[in-house]
Amino acid sequence: MFAYMVRRIVIFVPTLFITLTLIFVLTRMLPGSPVASLLGGQSVNSAMLDRVSQDLGLDRPIFVQYIEWLPKILTGTFGESLFFTKPVSEVLMQRLPVTLSLTVFALVVTIVVGIPLGILSAVKRGSFLDYLGNIVSSIGMALPPFWLGFILILVFAVDLKWLPSSGYRPIEMGFWPWLSRLILPTIALSLSQIGLIVRMTRSTMLEVLDTDYVGMARAKGMPEWIVIMRHALRNAMVQIITAIGLLFALGLGGSVIIEQVFALPGLGELITTAAIRRDYATLEAGIFYLTLTALVVNLLVDIAYAYLNPRVRLA
Amino acid sequence: MMQEMSVTNELEAVLDVQGLTIAFRRRAGHIRVVRSVDFAVAHGEIVGLVGESGSGKSMLARAILGTLPSQAEALEGKITFGRRDLLRIPRQQLQRLRGDRIALVPQEPMTSLNPSLRVGRQLTEVLEVHRPEMQSAARINRAIEMLDLVGIKLPRERLAQYPHQLSGGLRQRVAIAMALICGRVELLIADEPTTALDVTIQAQILDLFVRLQSMQKMSVLLITHDLGVIAQTVQRVAVMYAGEIVEMAGVEDLFAAPLHPYTRGLLDSLPRAGGAAHKSHLPSIAGAVPSPTATQRGCSFADRCLFRVELCRQQAPVLEKAGKGRFVRCFRWQELAERFVRSDAVS
Amino acid sequence: MTTKDNEISTARHRSERRWLRWAGRNVMLTVGLLMLILLILFTVLTPFIVPIDAFSISAASKLQPPGLDHLLGTDELGRDQMSRLIIGANISLRVAFAATVLTAIFGISLGMLSGQYPLADIFISQISDALLIFPGVVLAIMILAALGPSEVNVVIAVFVLYVPRVIRTVRAAVIEYRGADFVMAARSLGASDLRILSLHIFPRAIGPIMVQLSLGFSSAILVEAGLSFLGLGAPAPAPTWGGMISGARDYIRTAPWLMIAPGAIITYAVISLNLIGDGLRDMLDPRSRSIGQ
Numbered sequence: 001m002f003a004y005m006v007r008r009i010v011i012f013v014p015t016l017f018i019t020l021t022l023i024f025v026l027t028r029m030l031p032g033s034p035v036a037s038l039l040g041g042q043s044v045n046s047a048m049l050d051r052v053s054q055d056l057g058l059d060r061p062i063f064v065q066y067i068e069w070l071p072k073i074l075t076g077t078f079g080e081s082l083f084f085t086k087p088v089s090e091v092l093m094q095r096l097p098v099t100l101s102l103t104v105f106a107l108v109v110t111i112v113v114g115i116p117l118g119i120l121s122a123v124k125r126g127s128f129l130d131y132l133g134n135i136v137s138s139i140g141m142a143l144p145p146f147w148l149g150f151i152l153i154l155v156f157a158v159d160l161k162w163l164p165s166s167g168y169r170p171i172e173m174g175f176w177p178w179l180s181r182l183i184l185p186t187i188a189l190s191l192s193q194i195g196l197i198v199r200m201t202r203s204t205m206l207e208v209l210d211t212d213y214v215g216m217a218r219a220k221g222m223p224e225w226i227v228i229m230r231h232a233l234r235n236a237m238v239q240i241i242t243a244i245g246l247l248f249a250l251g252l253g254g255s256v257i258i259e260q261v262f263a264l265p266g267l268g269e270l271i272t273t274a275a276i277r278r279d280y281a282t283l284e285a286g287i288f289y290l291t292l293t294a295l296v297v298n299l300l301v302d303i304a305y306a307y308l309n310p311r312v313r314l315a
Numbered sequence: 316m317m318q319e320m321s322v323t324n325e326l327e328a329v330l331d332v333q334g335l336t337i338a339f340r341r342r343a344g345h346i347r348v349v350r351s352v353d354f355a356v357a358h359g360e361i362v363g364l365v366g367e368s369g370s371g372k373s374m375l376a377r378a379i380l381g382t383l384p385s386q387a388e389a390l391e392g393k394i395t396f397g398r399r400d401l402l403r404i405p406r407q408q409l410q411r412l413r414g415d416r417i418a419l420v421p422q423e424p425m426t427s428l429n430p431s432l433r434v435g436r437q438l439t440e441v442l443e444v445h446r447p448e449m450q451s452a453a454r455i456n457r458a459i460e461m462l463d464l465v466g467i468k469l470p471r472e473r474l475a476q477y478p479h480q481l482s483g484g485l486r487q488r489v490a491i492a493m494a495l496i497c498g499r500v501e502l503l504i505a506d507e508p509t510t511a512l513d514v515t516i517q518a519q520i521l522d523l524f525v526r527l528q529s530m531q532k533m534s535v536l537l538i539t540h541d542l543g544v545i546a547q548t549v550q551r552v553a554v555m556y557a558g559e560i561v562e563m564a565g566v567e568d569l570f571a572a573p574l575h576p577y578t579r580g581l582l583d584s585l586p587r588a589g590g591a592a593h594k595s596h597l598p599s600i601a602g603a604v605p606s607p608t609a610t611q612r613g614c615s616f617a618d619r620c621l622f623r624v625e626l627c628r629q630q631a632p633v634l635e636k637a638g639k640g641r642f643v644r645c646f647r648w649q650e651l652a653e654r655f656v657r658s659d660a661v662s
Numbered sequence: 663m664t665t666k667d668n669e670i671s672t673a674r675h676r677s678e679r680r681w682l683r684w685a686g687r688n689v690m691l692t693v694g695l696l697m698l699i700l701l702i703l704f705t706v707l708t709p710f711i712v713p714i715d716a717f718s719i720s721a722a723s724k725l726q727p728p729g730l731d732h733l734l735g736t737d738e739l740g741r742d743q744m745s746r747l748i749i750g751a752n753i754s755l756r757v758a759f760a761a762t763v764l765t766a767i768f769g770i771s772l773g774m775l776s777g778q779y780p781l782a783d784i785f786i787s788q789i790s791d792a793l794l795i796f797p798g799v800v801l802a803i804m805i806l807a808a809l810g811p812s813e814v815n816v817v818i819a820v821f822v823l824y825v826p827r828v829i830r831t832v833r834a835a836v837i838e839y840r841g842a843d844f845v846m847a848a849r850s851l852g853a854s855d856l857r858i859l860s861l862h863i864f865p866r867a868i869g870p871i872m873v874q875l876s877l878g879f880s881s882a883i884l885v886e887a888g889l890s891f892l893g894l895g896a897p898a899p900a901p902t903w904g905g906m907i908s909g910a911r912d913y914i915r916t917a918p919w920l921m922i923a924p925g926a927i928i929t930y931a932v933i934s935l936n937l938i939g940d941g942l943r944d945m946l947d948p949r950s951r952s953i954g955q
Contacts, residue, residue: 018792026804138940142880142932144887147907147925150914158915212426218382219421220441220493221414230440234431253798257888271800272892275807283807287800294797310431310477 118201691941773832
């Protein structure tokens with residue numbers, strides 16, 4: 001177990017580097033990146049052009065740019081963006097809690113709703129409940145989340161006026177103001193995740209329920225609920241845990257768009273706005289933070305998996 | 316019929332199967348995999364159930380335990396155990412019997428233990444359900460006792476281990492311990508208990524069965540396709556083919572003078588060292604087990620039988636008495652009997 | 663009727679019934695295919711039946727609710743919604759199709775190379791896994807930020823997003839079958855690598871690949887819609903479905919029909935493709951079914 005953990009953490013570092021390199025390559029080396037298009041559409045004088053060039057190091061050879069960029073991004077000095085008065089790193093730190101609130105809340109809802117539904121579908125396979133679950137999860141996965149967001153706003157904020165339609169209140173300003181603004185975005189974000197996890201849980205449970213050891217548990221005279229909980233589910237959970245990392249990554253990806261819909265000032269909204277405005281400094285930094293979060297969560301999930309699977313734990 | 320089926324001593328049968336038919340529900344209709352089977356197991360008897368894959372023997376075992384797959388059902392018949400019909404009692408009662416009075420030793424030791432539970436837990440949970448009066452410490456002690464009984468060294472250490480840390484032979488011993496742990500087993504069903512094990516381990520496990528059986532005074536139904544296993548372990552044999560019992564006899568009688576052509580074919584195809592028959596090749600039974608979907612009119616073995624006649628294809632033979640405790644399902648058994656006496660019988 | 667006519671008509675009857683039985687067994691696949699065909703026919707044929715005009719602006723007829731003149735109403739510039747949806751369908755289906763075809767070609771070939779040759783594997787796997795690290799559409803956003811919004815660039819972005827997954831699946835299949843008996847048999851008969859890959863391994867792996875591609879197609883539609891919504895897709899005045907939703911934002915209270923239609927049709931398209939994907943999966947592995955037998 002310990003060896004596994006060490007190995008896993010060690011792999012984290014090169015992975016991080018590869019990610020950074022990719023970010024660099026994709027934002028700077030693709031055609032269409034020069035400063036002119038960066039400021040495309042804005043009327044600027046040549047002095048500003050020069051300054052931006054220098055700032056981003058675009059006037060120097062690519063490899064040199066990379067070497068200089070790397071330490072900057074690793075230490076969090078992302079420089080200053082044209083569009084914010086504060087340094088980018090500060091902006092990022094402000095926005096991180098918003099995104100985390102949304103994605104963690106969505107993850108919790110997904111797990112709490114999705115896994116039991118998946119288990120029920122598997123146990124009552126072929127029944128009406130199973131069929132219904134299948135349909136609901138199919139539709140949930142097909143709805144464009146951003147569109148769902150607007151529909152929710154239309155129904156709950158505009159027509160029924162039960163919930164506010166947009167914006168974010170940090171939790172320090174009160175629990176309900178914070179929560180009420182997260183409910184609709186979370187539903188929009190988590191619906192497709194729920195569809196996914198219901199299916200995953202169902203198929204894993206079906207596989208497990210088919211195994212020899214579950215059959216053996218029944219042959220020993222174990223009551224059905226023990227068979228399902230202690231024998232089937234325990235083994236299924238090991239596999240389902242690995243899906244949590246995937247779900248979180250999906251949540252992060254989805255939050256990018258949902259934040260736009262509900263005007264939540266999080267990392268995602270930052271990234272999309274930066275992308276449209278070609279604010280490369282912010283874009284790179286935002287993507288880096290987001291991806292870093294995903295990597296860390298994946299690392300934690302892998303460690304949790306190693307702990308839960310006795311074969312790995314005792315290796 | 317029931318009294319006839321019992322072995323020579325007049326003990327009441329612990330298990331009495333009468334006219335059992337098991338079928339799978341398909342859109343086109345029912346596919347019968349066990350067809351009107353009658354047999355019984357007396358107290359303290361070891362009975363062997365022999366058959367190839369597809370003969371229905373495993374389904375029979377599952378029907379007795381009440382763990383038939385959902386697409387299968389018992390269409391007709393009775394399974395009497397302790398004055399109750401296992402097919403008709405409520406599920407709760409059946410579940411209470413399983414693991415306590417009727418126990419199973421499964422075929423695949425590598426996959427029949429839960430990989431995420433410790434060995435000890437898998438043993439004590441059986442006691443938790445069936446012997447709720449036992450305290451936690453008593454359960455642990457009993458588990459250690461059982462592991463010791465089945466010949467596992469350092470039982471206390473084994474309790475804390477996970478299945479993947481044990482070899483196949485050890486896992487099978489654990490399975491046996493699990494089956495017997497409540498101490499009240501009346502019928503132990505062993506479904507191919509040694510098929511997945513090495514030959515050397517096989518012998519040890521079979522030996523264990525025989526010892527435990529005499530110690531615990533329980534009945535054993537040993538299901539296998541391996542006649543060698545039968546010869547070593549059981550007292551009485553029932554041979555199954557295509558869902559029916561085709562022959563039943565005491566083990567010595569069966570090996571000395573098989574009456575059914577199928578049994579004869581099975582015995583012939585056993586390789587034997589220094590056999591009197593100087594055959595250069597190993598005979599086998601031509602053809603294959605008929606698919607349960609194919610409905611035939613005559614004897615189900617007719618296609619592969621070397622001794623078939625017209626009648627065999629037109630009518631299905633019934634199980635007839637052929638001596639003390641012997642039954643055969645063949646029209647021609649009497650005339651073939653002389654031919655089948657074997658000069659080199661294995662004892 | 664002569665006996666020959668009778669025979670022919672019964673033969674036709676029998677083959678019709680065979681199709682019906684197949685459809686009955688593969689309900690999801692059939693429904694999905696029908697839905698998709700319906701959508702394609704709608705987008706392709708309607709322009710021939712009814713004149714559509716997705717671009718003309720008319721201040722006079724702006725923000726009209728659905729009615730006889732404009733079946734789905736008009737937007738804030740007076741453009742006919744229905745026409746815009748049809749052109750939008752063209753765009754979405756085109757983009758998703760192109761991206762999927764590219765993904766298939768590169769994904770399968772790179773996946774096979776990666777599975778077969780360890781040297782290639784090092785490069786391909788590393789890059790592929792690295793691409794998969796980025797959560798969701800972030801990767802696509804990065805690429806579009808660099809390349810600029812256009813239909814072609816969306817295809818490229820979606821392609822880069824999905825090709826690693828296909829590479830992974832194909833690679834896994836090649837690795838799984840590499841040591842199989844039939845491969846060793848073929849090799850001992852002198853078959854070349856290419857022959858083995860294409861004639862032996864590929865046919866067996868085609869199932870999961872098809873499932874993934876069809877689900878990738880439906881995801882491509884969602885991703886394209888999302889990117890267009892953000893303003894990174896084909897630029898105005900192209901009537902992308904996502905763009906239409908974005909445009910309808912400001913009028914959500916006054917003209918809700920502008921918001922509802924594009925989302926509904928996206929959902930319809932995605933459901934039809936998901937049904938096809940699920941139907942294919944069920945066809946390959948009946949154990950996971952919940953309906954039917």
